[in-house]
Amino acid sequence: xxxxxxxxxxxxxxxxxxxxxxxxxxxxxxxxxxxxxxxxxxxxxxxxxxxxxxxxxxxxxxxxxxxxxxxxxxxxxxxxxxxxxxxxxxxxxxxxxxxxxxxxxxxxxxxxxxxxxxxxxxxxxxxxxxxxxxxxxxxxxxxxxxxxxxxxxxxxxxxxxxxxxxxxxxxxxxxxxxxxxxxxxxxxxxxxxxxxxxxxxxxxxxxxxxxxxxxxxxxxxxxxxxxxxxxxxxxxxxxxxxxxxxxxxxxxxxxxxxxxxxxxxxxxxxxxxxxxxxxxxxxxxxxxxxxxxxxxxxxxxxxxxxxxxxxxxxxxxxxxxxxxxxxxxxxxxxxxxxxxxxxxxxxxxxxxxxxxxxxxxxxxxxxxxxxxxxxxxxxxxxxxxxxxxxxxxxxxxxxxxxxxxxxxxxxxxxxxxxxxxxxxxxxxxxxxxxxxxxxxxxxxxxxxxxxxxxxxxxxxxxxxxxxxxxxxxxxxxxxxxxxxxxxxxxxxxxxxxxxxxxxxxxxxxxxxxxxxxxxxxxxxxxxxxxxxxxxxxxxxxxxxxxxxxxxxxxxxxxxxxxxxxxxxxxxxxxxxxxxxxxxxxxxxxxxxxxxxxxxxxxxxxxxxxxxxxxxxxxxxxxxxxxxxxxxxxxxxxxxxxxxxxxxxxxxxxxxxxxxxxxxxxxxxxxxxxxxxxxxxxxxxxxxxxxxxxxxxxxxxxxxxxxxxxxxxxxxxxxxxxxxxxxxxxxxxxxxxxxxxxxxxxxxxxxxxxxxxxxxxxxxxxxxxxxxxxxxxxxxxxxxx
Numbered sequence: 001x002x003x004x005x006x007x008x009x010x011x012x013x014x015x016x017x018x019x020x021x022x023x024x025x026x027x028x029x030x031x032x033x034x035x036x037x038x039x040x041x042x043x044x045x046x047x048x049x050x051x052x053x054x055x056x057x058x059x060x061x062x063x064x065x066x067x068x069x070x071x072x073x074x075x076x077x078x079x080x081x082x083x084x085x086x087x088x089x090x091x092x093x094x095x096x097x098x099x100x101x102x103x104x105x106x107x108x109x110x111x112x113x114x115x116x117x118x119x120x121x122x123x124x125x126x127x128x129x130x131x132x133x134x135x136x137x138x139x140x141x142x143x144x145x146x147x148x149x150x151x152x153x154x155x156x157x158x159x160x161x162x163x164x165x166x167x168x169x170x171x172x173x174x175x176x177x178x179x180x181x182x183x184x185x186x187x188x189x190x191x192x193x194x195x196x197x198x199x200x201x202x203x204x205x206x207x208x209x210x211x212x213x214x215x216x217x218x219x220x221x222x223x224x225x226x227x228x229x230x231x232x233x234x235x236x237x238x239x240x241x242x243x244x245x246x247x248x249x250x251x252x253x254x255x256x257x258x259x260x261x262x263x264x265x266x267x268x269x270x271x272x273x274x275x276x277x278x279x280x281x282x283x284x285x286x287x288x289x290x291x292x293x294x295x296x297x298x299x300x301x302x303x304x305x306x307x308x309x310x311x312x313x314x315x316x317x318x319x320x321x322x323x324x325x326x327x328x329x330x331x332x333x334x335x336x337x338x339x340x341x342x343x344x345x346x347x348x349x350x351x352x353x354x355x356x357x358x359x360x361x362x363x364x365x366x367x368x369x370x371x372x373x374x375x376x377x378x379x380x381x382x383x384x385x386x387x388x389x390x391x392x393x394x395x396x397x398x399x400x401x402x403x404x405x406x407x408x409x410x411x412x413x414x415x416x417x418x419x420x421x422x423x424x425x426x427x428x429x430x431x432x433x434x435x436x437x438x439x440x441x442x443x444x445x446x447x448x449x450x451x452x453x454x455x456x457x458x459x460x461x462x463x464x465x466x467x468x469x470x471x472x473x474x475x476x477x478x479x480x481x482x483x484x485x486x487x488x489x490x491x492x493x494x495x496x497x498x499x500x501x502x503x504x505x506x507x508x509x510x511x512x513x514x515x516x517x518x519x520x521x522x523x524x525x526x527x528x529x530x531x532x533x534x535x536x537x538x539x540x541x542x543x544x545x546x547x548x549x550x551x552x553x554x555x556x557x558x559x560x561x562x563x564x565x566x567x568x569x570x571x572x573x574x575x576x577x578x579x580x581x582x583x584x585x586x587x588x589x590x591x592x593x594x595x596x597x598x599x600x601x602x603x604x605x606x607x608x609x610x611x612x613x614x615x616x617x618x619x620x621x622x623x624x625x626x627x628x629x630x631x632x633x634x635x636x637x638x639x640x641x642x643x644x645x646x647x648x649x650x651x652x653x654x655x656x657x658x659x660x661x662x663x664x665x666x667x668x669x670x671x672x673x674x675x676x677x678x679x680x681x682x683x684x685x686x687x688x689x690x691x692x693x694x695x696x697x698x699x700x701x702x703x704x705x706x707x708x709x710x711x712x713x714x715x716x717x718x719x720x721x722x723x724x725x726x727x728x729x730x731x732x733x734x735x736x737x738x739x740x741x742x743x744x745x746x747x748x749x750x751x752x753x754x755x756x757x758x759x760x761x762x763x764x765x766x767x768x769x770x771x772x773x774x775x776x777x778x779x780x781x782x783x784x
Contacts, residue, residue, distance in 0.1 A: 042148070044136065044148045044149065044150050045149055045150065046134075046149075046150035046151070046152055047060060047149070047150070047151050047152070048151075048152045048154070049151050049152070049153045049154070050153070050154045050155075050156055050254070050256060051124065051127045051131070051153065051154070051155050051156065051256070052127060052155070052156045052158060052254060052256045052257045053127050053128060053129055053155050053156065053157045053158065054126060054127060054158070055126075055127055055256070055257060056123055056124060056125045056126070056127065057123075057124045057127045057131065057153065057155070058121040058122065058123050058124070059077070059121060059122040059124070059135050059137065059151045059153055060119060060120070060121045060137075060149075060151060061075060061077075061120050061121060061122065061137035061139065061149055061151075062119075062120070062137075062139070062147065062149055063075060063116065063120045063139050063147075064118065065141050065143075065144050066144050067143060067144060069143065070141050070142055070143040070144050071091070071141065071142050072089075072091055072116070072139060072140070072141060072142075073091060073092050073140045073141055073142050074088065074089060074090050074091065074092060074139075074140040075088070075089035075114065075120075075137065075138070075139050075140075076088050076089075076137075076138045076140075077122055077135060077136070077137055077138075078135065078136045078138065079107070079133050079134070079135055079136075080133055080134050080135075080136075084104075085104075086103070086104045086107045086108065086112075086135075087101075087102065087103045087104065087108065087112050087114065087122060088100075088101070088102040089101060089114045089116070090102070099116075101113075101114065108124060108131075111124055111125045111126055112124050112125075113125075122137070127155050128155065129155050129157060131153065131155050132153060132154055132155040133153060134150060134151070134152050134153070135150070135151045135153055136148055136149070136150050136151075137149045137150075137151065156195065156196070156253060156254045156256065156257075157193065157194060157195040158194060158198075158251075158253065158254065158257055158259075158260060159191045159192065159193050159194025159198040159229070159251040159253060159260055160191060160192040160193050160194070160251075160260065161251075161260045161261075161262060162189045162190065162191045162200065162249040162250070162251050162260060162261065162262040163189070163190050163191075163262065164187055164188070164189050164249055164262050164264055165187070165188045165190070166185075166186070166187060166188075167186045167187075167188075172187065172264045173262065173264070176267075177267070178267035178268055178269045178306075178358075179238055179266065179267065179268055179269070180238070180268070180269050180358070180359055181238060181239065181240070181268050181269060181270045181271055181359065182237055182238060182239070183237075183238050184234060184235065184236045184237065184238070185234070185235040185238055185242075185266070186232065186233070186234045186235075187202075187232070187233050187234075187247065187249075187264070188230065188231075188232050189202065189230065189231045189232075189233070189249035189262070190228055190229070190230050191228065191229040191230075191249075191251040191260070192218075192226055192227075192228055193226065193227065194227075194229070194251060194253045195253070196253050197215060197227065197229060197253065198229055198251040198252055198253040198259070199211065199213065199229075199251070199252045199253070200213035200229045200230065200231040200249065200250070200251050201213070201231065201249070201250050201252070202231060202233040202247065202248070202249055203247075203248040203249075203250060204245055204246070204247055204248075205245060205246050209233065210231060210232075210233045211231075212231065213229050213230060213231040214229070214230055214231075215227055215228070215229050215230075216228045216229075216230055229251065231249065233247075235247075235266075238266070238268055240268070240270060242266050242268060243266065243267070243268040243270065243306065244265060244266070244267070245265070245266050246263050246264075246265055247263065247264050247265075247266055248261050248262065248263040248264075249261065249262050249263075268306060269306060269307070269356060269358045269359050270304065270305060270306040270356070270359075271304070271305060271356055271359055271362040271364070272302045272303070272304050272305035272309040272333075272354040272355070272356060272362070272364055273303055273304025273305070274301075274302060274303045274304060274364075275300065275301070275302040275309075275311075275352055275353070275354040275364050275365060275366050276300065276301050276302075276352075276366055277298060277299070277300050277350070277352045277366050277368055278298070278299045278300070278301065279296065279298045279299070288350070288368045288369065288370060288371060289371045289372075289373060290341040290345075290370060290371070290372050290373065291341070291372070291373050291374070291457060292341055292342055292343050292345075292372050292373065292374035292375075292457075293340060293341075293342075293374070294340065294341070295338060295339075295340050296338070296339050296340070296341070297336060297337075297338050297339075298336070298337055298339060298350075299334065299335070299336050300313070300334070300335045300336075300337075300352035300354075300366075301332060301333070301334050302332070302333045302352075302354035303331060303332050303333075304331065305331060305333065305354065305356045305362075306331060306356075307356070307358070308328045308330075308331055308332065308333045309333045309354040309355060309356055310326075310333070310354070310355055310356070310357055311326060311333050311334075311335035311352060311353065311354055312335075312352075312353045312355070313335065313337045313339075313350070313351070313352055313353075314350070314351040314352075314353060314365075315339075315345060315348060315349075315350055315351075316345075316348040316349065320337055320339065323337060323338035323339070324336070324337045325337075333354065335352065341370065341372045342372070343372060343374050343377070343404075345370050345372045346370065346371065346372040346374075346406060347369075347370065347371075348369075348370050349367040349368060349369050349370060350367070350368045350370055351365045351366065351367045351368070352365060352366055353365040371406075372406065373406050373407060373455075373456070373457050374405070374406055374457055375405070375455065375457045375458035375459065375460045376403050376404065376405035376409050376453035376454065376455055376457075376458075376459070376460045377403070377404040377405070377460065378401060378402070378403050378451060378452070378453045378460050378461065378462035378463075379401075379402045379462060379463060380399060380400070380401050380402075380449065380450060380451050380462035380463055380464075380465050381399070381400055381402070381465065382397070382398075382399055382400075382465055382467075383397070383398045383399065383400065386398075388467075388468065389468070390470075391441070391467070391468065391469055391470065392469065392470040392471065392572055393441060393442055393443055393469060393470070393471045393472075393572070394440055394441070395440075395441055396437065396438065396439050396440065396441070397437070397438045397441055397445070397467065398435055398436060398437040398438070399414075399435065399436040399449060399451070399465065400434060400435050401414070401434045401435070401436070401451035401453070401462060402434065403434060403453040405453060405455045405457075406455075406457075407455050407456055407457075408455065409453040409454060409455045410454065410455060410456075411452075411453065411454040411459075412434065412451060412452070412453050413451065413452045413453075413454075414431065414436050414449070414450075414451050414452075415449065415450045415451070415452065416445075416447055416448070416449055417447045417448055421436070428440050428441070436449070436451070441467075441469055442469070442471075443469050443471040443474075443516070443518070445467060445469055446467050446468055446469040446518070447466070447467060448464045448465070448466055448467075449464070449465045449466075449467055450462050450463070450464055450465075468518065469518060470518045470519060470570075470571075470572045471516075471517065471518055471572055472517065472569065472570060472572045472573035472574060472575055472576070473515040473516065473517035473522050473547070473568035473569060473570060473574075473575040474515060474516055474517070474575055474576075474577075475513070475514075475515055475566070475575070475577070475578070475579035476514040476515055476516050476547075476579075499579075499580065499581045499582065500582045500584065500617065500618075501581055501582065501583050501584070502583075502584055502585070502586025502587075502615075502616060502617045502653075502654065502655055503553075503554075503555055503561075503583055503584075503585070503586070504555075504585065504586075504587070505555055505556060505557070505560075505585070506554060506555075506556060507554065507555070508552050508553065508554040509552070509553055509554075509583070510550065510551075510552055511550070511551045511552075511553055511564060511566075511581050512548065512549075512550055513526075513548070513549045513550070513551070513566030513568075513579045513581075514547060514548045514549075514579075515547050515548075515566075515568045515575065515579070516547065517547055517568065517570050517572075518570075518572075519570055519571060519572075520546055520547050520570075521570055521571070522544070522546070522547050522568045522569065522570050523544070523568065523569055523570075524542065524544045524549035524566060524567065524568050525537075525539070525567050526541065526542050526549070526551055526564060526565065526566055526567070527564070527565040527567065527578070528562060528563070528564055528565075529562055529563045529564075529565065530559055530560075530561070530562030530563075531562070534565075537551070537564075541553075547568075549566060549568070551564070551566075553583065555583060555585075558585075560583075561583055561584055561585055562582075562583065563580055563581070563582050563583075564580070564581040564583060565578035565579070565580055565581075566578050566579040566580075566581070584616055584617075585616060586615055586616035586617045586653070586654075586655055587615045587616065587655050587656075588615050588653065588655050588656040588657065588658055589611075589612060589613060589614045589615040589617075589619045589651040589652065589653050589657075589658045590612030590613040590614075590615070590651065590658055591612055591651065591658040591659045591660070591661055592609035592610065592611060592612060592621070592635055592649050592650075592651055592658070592661050593609065593610045593611075593612055594609060594610045595607060595608070595609040595610075595635075595649055595661050595663060596608055596609075597647075597663055600638070603640050603641055603642045604638060604639070604640055605638070605639045605640075605641050606636075606637070606638050607623065607636070607637045607638075607639065607647065607649070607663070608635065608636045608637075609621075609635035609636075609649060609661070610635065611635050611651060612651060612658065614651070614653060615653050615655055617653040617654055617655060618653060619651050619652060619653040620632070620633055620651075620652055620653075621633070621634065621635045621636075621637075621649070621650065621651055621652070622649070622650045622652055622657070623637045623639065623647055623648070623649050623650075624647070624648045624649075624650070625639070625641070625645055625646070625647050625648075626645075635649075635651070644664075644665040645665070646662060646663065646664045646665070647662070647663045648660040648661070648662055648663075649661040649662075649663065
């Protein structure tokens with residue numbers, strides 16, 4: 001009830017500040033005239049009042065008169081039983097409408113001010129402890145009796161501002177420190193002084209959490225003992241709710257003033273709450289499917305950490321440091337990595353780890369189990385039991401194609417020299433799972449082998465394995481009738497064409513024998529066969545260089561014409577069949593016979609002849625007009641001639657050309673027939689011309705044979721000179737022209753146009769012709 005009364009008095013008080021001179025003598029004399037002692041003997045009511053040191057206080061005084069026509073004349077303030085007034089309010093002289101104020105300088109001085117507005121009170125500024133005591137207020141009215149009122153005034157001394165220390169006795173107002181999440185926090189609040197003794201309490205925000213305090217004494221700087229009020233508080237297991245919480249210590253000893261308060265804000269270092277890997281691609285399930293070699297951009301986010309978490313990327317136990325970008329947005333950390341998975345990542349995990357570096361063991365992470373798809377890795381090798389350097393024809397060979405793929409390969413293809421192989425048991429090709437078996441290989445089996453595997457990621461070709469097959473020598477120009485891929489394991493018989501070489505007696509020809517063999521260390525020997533007798537040629541007659549042997553052969557007699565055979569051998573064995581060279585006596589072909597020219601239409605002329613003796617070698621035919629030439633495998637031409645001209649016709653073989661048949665002015669209507677150098681024009685039907693030409697040709701053949709037999713025994717005639725017509729370069733040198741052989745016509749050679757008309761095999765070996773030669777009365781015939 002006492003505190004309530006004091007509060008009521010304070011609320012009713014108002015302050016009026018005024019300054020007055022010392023009281024006049026008239027006032028003092030009036031006081032002296034009144035019996036002060038008598039007033040004190042009367043019972044005086046007393047009220048209680050409080051003030052806070054350093055603030056303003058108020059001493060109440062009731063100055064309301066009893067009558068309505070009465071008024072205050074003077075108000076005096078005394079302290080306890082002192083007869084000297086400390087403050088006066090003199091309103092006796094209202095001439096100027098103002099009262100006089102006076103305040104003792106040694107007590108209140110200018111700190112005191114009397115307010116007359118009800119309720120009247122004496123306001124004291126900047127209270128001091130010495131202002132405490134019992135005061136009496138005396139009120140003199142103009143008509144009513146004097147009134148006295150006592151005020152028991154208490155001055156409250158507030159405590160000092162609380163000081164908060166941590167467990168290490170560090171002043172928290174000067175310390176900025178964050179505490180680890182989950183740790184215990186103990187703080188001490190100390191308050192010095194205060195009258196009456198203060199209550200020291202802890203508040204979390206506005207909630208009281210601890211009011212248990214104790215009073216201690218500590219020695220001051222001058223040795224005096226000072227009271228200290230202390231309160232300890234402990235927060236166990238700091239959690240996120242404590243972050244940024246205001247923890248206040250208040251010291252309270254009065255309600256007249258706000259209690260001194262010290263506040264600290266709790267800062268926490270907090271663990272990350274979440275971490276999540278986010279990829280642009282849509283992944284489902286725990287296993288994330290990637291393609292090896294493809295670039296991926298993957299993002300990781302973490303929240304809840306204070307300070308923001310540090311994010312790191314891990315592939316298995318290895319940290320990814322390249323191509324990583326980190327960002328922070330408030331309490332959220334973001335990290336982006338550009339990552340190219342490799343085949344070795346299959347089955348491993350990709351992890352994003354979030355960690356507060358200030359909190360040991362605070363890391364959390366999210367893992368993706370990796371499933372890496374990649375194009376097949378294909379490795380081809382020969383069977384382990386095989387010796388690659390010792391494989392020969394007839395052996396069985398197998399290959400193994402090892403494929404590593406994810407997803408599994410759905411196709412496996414085998415290649416030999418870029419040509420796909422197919423399963424063919426009869427052909428010696430067996431495909432089984434990841435192996436290739438070649439049975440009874442031939443030399444055509446040699447070469448580069450690869451295998452190709454394909455899956456949904458792509459296709460990949462293996463390394464190249466080169467198969468070397470050792471085989472006995474074979475003639476390089478011998479062609480097989482088929483390839484080994486389409487035939488049985490045992491090769492079929494070879495087609496062995498003979499090479500035909502024409503030579504005069506005592507004429508040396510160079511024969512080149514080239515074979516294929518593996519290994520290429522080859523030895524040669526040559527044989528000669530004439531009329532069924534097979535003889536070996538001495539080694540001094542030929543030379544050898546690797547897989548090539550050269551023989552210079554010179555026939556001296558008729559018995560030196562026949563078949564030469566070139567044989568070769570290596571460590572695998574001997575050649576089964578030799579390279580054959582047919583050496584025959586040969587010369588220039590005979591001139592063409594019975595040549596006719598028919599004007600077909602417009603400027604087109606058809607020329608046809610009957611061929612003569614071919615000189616023992618295959619022949620072809622040439623028509624020349626000025627510098628133009630037309631070649632044909634048959635004595636037949638169709639020419640476009642716009643004006644009468646001369647055409648020279650030749651038969652040609654490798655020994656030279658025949659004498660020309662000259663046809664002059666053939667661009668005429670009708671048919672022109674030429675035999676030798678004579679020119680005649682006879683109007684005959686084409687049928688009669690053909691019959692006549694055939695009969696004439698048969699007659700010329702018989703005549704030619706008889707003339708050859710006769711010339712064998714006749715003296716050598718003088719060599720005729722060809723007419724001055726467009727010439728054909730000679731094949732033979734000067735020595736051949738001067739040989740004087742009566743059996744042969746001097747040779748001239750055809751230009752390179754002759755070779756264009758021959759197929760490639762005819763340039764080396766001429767076939768499909770007839771030969772008829774006479775040697776000293778003996779007729780030799782050969783045809784194919």
